[in-house]
Amino acid sequence: MLAEKPTSTLRRPQQFSLLILGVHFLFAWSTVFTQSKMIEDDGYRASSQYRLWSFTEEQLHDQRTETNRIASEKVRRAFNRAQLVASNGIGEDGTSHPDINTLTVDEEQRIVQWGCEKILEMKTILEPSPPSQVIATAIQYLRRFYLYNSPMTYHPKSIMVSALWMATKADHFFYKLDKYCHQLGVTEDDVKAPEFLIMQALRFTLEVRHPTRSLEGGIAEIRLHSSNLKCFKDVATSQVRRRIDTAGDKARRLLVADTQMTDAYFLYTPAQMWLAAVLTVDEQLAISYIEYLFDRLGTAVAPIKQKLRDTIIECAELTKSYTSPDNDKATKAELGRIGKKLRKCQDPEKLDIVEVARAKAAEKREGTDSDAEKANKKRKLERERLEKDGEVFGPDLKNVKSG
Amino acid sequence: MAPSKAAAPSPLRPMSPSMQNTTSARSPLGKALPLRKPSIKEAKPSPKRPAQREPEQSETNSHKAKRQKVEPDYDMAEQMNRDVQNKYVKGKELGQGTYAVVYKGHLKSDPNHIVAIKRFKIIPDMKRDFGIGPDTIREIKYLQELVHNNIVRMYDVYATKDETINMVIEYFACGNLEEMIHSKMSYGLADIKAWMGMLWRAIYFCHSNFVLHRDLKPGNLLIAEDGELKIADFGLARSFAGPDLNMTATTITLWYRPPELMFGAKHYSGQVDVWSCGMILAELLIRRAFIGFADEDMAAETRQTVLGQLDLLNQSLGTPREDNWPGVSKLPDYVEMEPYKAPAGKGEFRRWFSNIDDTGLELLMWTLTFDPRRRPSAKQCLEHEWWQLEPRPTDKEHLPRKKNVDEKHVAKEIGLKPGVVDEKFTGVARKLDFGGMK
Numbered sequence: 081m082l083a084e085k086p087t088s089t090l091r092r093p094q095q096f097s098l099l100i101l102g103v104h105f106l107f108a109w110s111t112v113f114t115q116s117k118m119i120e121d122d123g124y125r126a127s128s129q130y131r132l133w134s135f136t137e138e139q140l141h142d143q144r145t146e147t148n149r150i151a152s153e154k155v156r157r158a159f160n161r162a163q164l165v166a167s168n169g170i171g172e173d174g175t176s177h178p179d180i181n182t183l184t185v186d187e188e189q190r191i192v193q194w195g196c197e198k199i200l201e202m203k204t205i206l207e208p209s210p211p212s213q214v215i216a217t218a219i220q221y222l223r224r225f226y227l228y229n230s231p232m233t234y235h236p237k238s239i240m241v242s243a244l245w246m247a248t249k250a251d252h253f254f255y256k257l258d259k260y261c262h263q264l265g266v267t268e269d270d271v272k273a274p275e276f277l278i279m280q281a282l283r284f285t286l287e288v289r290h291p292t293r294s295l296e297g298g299i300a301e302i303r304l305h306s307s308n309l310k311c312f313k314d315v316a317t318s319q320v321r322r323r324i325d326t327a328g329d330k331a332r333r334l335l336v337a338d339t340q341m342t343d344a345y346f347l348y349t350p351a352q353m354w355l356a357a358v359l360t361v362d363e364q365l366a367i368s369y370i371e372y373l374f375d376r377l378g379t380a381v382a383p384i385k386q387k388l389r390d391t392i393i394e395c396a397e398l399t400k401s402y403t404s405p406d407n408d409k410a411t412k413a414e415l416g417r418i419g420k421k422l423r424k425c426q427d428p429e430k431l432d433i434v435e436v437a438r439a440k441a442a443e444k445r446e447g448t449d450s451d452a453e454k455a456n457k458k459r460k461l462e463r464e465r466l467e468k469d470g471e472v473f474g475p476d477l478k479n480v481k482s483g
Numbered sequence: 484m485a486p487s488k489a490a491a492p493s494p495l496r497p498m499s500p501s502m503q504n505t506t507s508a509r510s511p512l513g514k515a516l517p518l519r520k521p522s523i524k525e526a527k528p529s530p531k532r533p534a535q536r537e538p539e540q541s542e543t544n545s546h547k548a549k550r551q552k553v554e555p556d557y558d559m560a561e562q563m564n565r566d567v568q569n570k571y572v573k574g575k576e577l578g579q580g581t582y583a584v585v586y587k588g589h590l591k592s593d594p595n596h597i598v599a600i601k602r603f604k605i606i607p608d609m610k611r612d613f614g615i616g617p618d619t620i621r622e623i624k625y626l627q628e629l630v631h632n633n634i635v636r637m638y639d640v641y642a643t644k645d646e647t648i649n650m651v652i653e654y655f656a657c658g659n660l661e662e663m664i665h666s667k668m669s670y671g672l673a674d675i676k677a678w679m680g681m682l683w684r685a686i687y688f689c690h691s692n693f694v695l696h697r698d699l700k701p702g703n704l705l706i707a708e709d710g711e712l713k714i715a716d717f718g719l720a721r722s723f724a725g726p727d728l729n730m731t732a733t734t735i736t737l738w739y740r741p742p743e744l745m746f747g748a749k750h751y752s753g754q755v756d757v758w759s760c761g762m763i764l765a766e767l768l769i770r771r772a773f774i775g776f777a778d779e780d781m782a783a784e785t786r787q788t789v790l791g792q793l794d795l796l797n798q799s800l801g802t803p804r805e806d807n808w809p810g811v812s813k814l815p816d817y818v819e820m821e822p823y824k825a826p827a828g829k830g831e832f833r834r835w836f837s838n839i840d841d842t843g844l845e846l847l848m849w850t851l852t853f854d855p856r857r858r859p860s861a862k863q864c865l866e867h868e869w870w871q872l873e874p875r876p877t878d879k880e881h882l883p884r885k886k887n888v889d890e891k892h893v894a895k896e897i898g899l900k901p902g903v904v905d906e907k908f909t910g911v912a913r914k915l916d917f918g919g920m921k
Binding site: 147233245246250251252253271272296437 | 693724727
């Protein structure tokens with residue numbers, strides 16, 4: 081990465097490191113790092129977001145392909161077992177069902193995105209409305225969950241309410257469980273049962289570092305240095321202020337919605353994301369700011385400038401690539417098609433998470449005798465439920481558990 | 484990351500986790516625990532990664548095949564969890580508490596590396612059902628991020644098949660600072676300086692990671708075998724809240740709670756932890772709580788005990804008023820304290836604390852400033868002149884500590900404390916429950 085270590089030519093690469101990785105907090109940056117050797121990059125590198133949840137595009141794609149492959153195989157085998165149970169009552173056979181048309185990686189992604197959009201909608205349903213940060217954390221939990229799980233195994237509709245519930249606890253915005261459930265039209269078990277799966281898939285890392293936090297510091301800094309920015313040459317102070325505020329507001333809105341719907345968190349640092357958001361809403365402002373910072377840092381860092389600009393432009397393009405399905409009929413139709421397809425390849429053994437959790441508990445209580453028998457029965461039951469199961473996507477959020 | 488070991492150690496320089504991983508002599512586990520490798524390369528599929536592991540492979544593994552009767556194929560997430568679990572061997576039980584059981588354990592690859600495994604119990608409790616307890620979530624959340632020499636190290640977390648959470652933590656056998664204070668062992672100013680230095684470095688590190696500890700007290704400061712002081716118990720910790728969000732004022736054990744919280748402040752900063760540090764420094768000097776009303780048991784805390792504590796503060800440190808703390812009367816739970824006493828001056832502090840030099844006394848007075856805006860930050864404490872003066876802090880190897888505390892004790896340190904301080908106030912129990920279990 082950039083800013084690997086402070087060099088002697090750089091007096092103290094504070095703004096520089098902020099730009100690259102910074103997770104800086106309002107006003108805190110200005111003095112804290114001037115004397116210490118530790119730069120903010122070190123702090124970010126130590127975070128679980130960097131250690132476990134940062135990827136190159138290629139790594140991300142490979143991981144998803146692998147997850148999809150394993151899940152598809154599992155689904156085929158599960159269907160095969162279910163079929164065997166249905167025909168002769170014995171269900172142990174390792175072969176896989178050839179006729180199941182499983183989801184592709186892209187289709188999986190589309191469904192995960194649907195789940196993210198639903199979480200965003202929950203913000204308007206819940207009273208009091210959770211802060212955007214909590215919503216963003218929940219969305220990132222969901223995205224991280226589906227890096228190692230497939231929607232064919234666990235449908236987002238059964239994961240998303242629980243992911244949001246966990247985010248409220250991790251980000252200190254508490255609801256009473258009964259109230260929470262009532263407002264979202266789910267049962268308490270629906271919320272609690274998947275928590276464990278989510279914790280495990282998140283690899284027990286619960287912190288998400290959001291770009292909105294760095295944005296506040298960034299906007300404050302832009303304000304502080306506004307007189308030095310090229311785009312504000314000969315502009316009246318009142319106008320400068322208004323323009324910065326507008327850019328900040330727009331960027332904030334972008335970061336809590338559109339950015340959440342993309343892979344940005346996996347691919348970029350919080351500082352890159354907020355700069356990209358400012359670039360999207362006011363290109364001239366962002367570019368002047370970057371120019372100004374590099375001017376201050378001198379020629380030693382010049383080679384990095386182009387790289388930084390490219391990275392930020394890439395990140396901005398990614399955010400722009402998102403279109404809400406509400407505005408697009410074709411996207412909506414496509415979502416419907418995938419939903420129908422998923423109904424036919426949903427892992428019958430994991431369909432009801434509440435039931436699976438309950439069975440696990442029962443297994444623990446009652447010991448392990450006749451497990452195979454019980455499991456077969458369970459599968460048969462679930463297979464029947466699957467056949468009865470109506471709308472997998474549910475008409476609206478409140479009826480999301482109607483299946 | 485360059486392991487800049489040679490750099491002159493600045494008091495401000497907390498051991499960065501990346502450094503810890505490069506200095507493997509200090510953390511023998513650094514290499515053995517891929518989870519802690521702060522490298523993006525980790526994400527790249529390597530032969531070791533579960534992503535590359537075929538489910539079929541695990542089927543051929545005989546003991547797994549035996550255990551897994553009907554479902555030989557795992558999810559990838561399950562497999563990753565299994566890999567973590569398999570790094571450790573769980574040993575004998577050290578003790579049981581209400582919410583957790585603590586086991587001794589060791590690394591499979593290195594039996595000499597002893598760890599403690601804290602296993603949360605499943606307690607079905609209909610009244611307080613909210614799934615995984617918020618303070619379990621918080622403790623895991625923050626310990627995953629905060630890797631520092633003076634913070635209790637959580638090596639790993641894994642789930643067992645019966646859906647309980649297991650935390651693999653550093654093993655402690657040398658007690659905590661509270662026991663040190665109340666023991667017959669002698670220690671001097673240089674030792675106190677060393678402990679306070681370690682404490683402040685840890686707190687500075689937390690604060691620069693935007694985390695408030697909110698329960699600093701001698702009982703939460705554990706002493707490692709090599710003498711290093713480690714802050715523990717992040718069950719009450721939280722990230723700094725933005726100005727638009729309120730935080731709870733009923734946090735931090737009463738004796739170590741700053742006045743702004745007793746007056747109900749909803750917005751506060753790292754200065755709350757600094758006040759606790761000041762109280763700890765005072766306690767280390769006089770070997771008893773400096774200002775402690777009645778019993779410090781927070782489970783029994785009422786508005787009455789809070790007022791009692793405030794009254795003691797008033798009698799000793801002086802009366803918090805608008806003239807020494809502008810804005811104090813606007814805090815939600817502000818009460819006018821009587822009778823009026825002028826803020827304690829250096830003379831009074833000198834009488835209370837005869838065994839510290841003048842500069843140290845100044846630092847102590849500064850940390851016990853009523854007005855949080857004038858109280859120093861952890862960074863300012865570390866930059867204080869006191870650290871430049873004699874006596875130099877004792878090297879950690881030479882710090883006094885108990886040897887070979889019995890194992891039951893270890894369990895207590897690691898989280899079986901019977902008094903769950905926050906339970907009453909946040910409606911949060913240290914427990915774990917799954918809806919599906921009932």
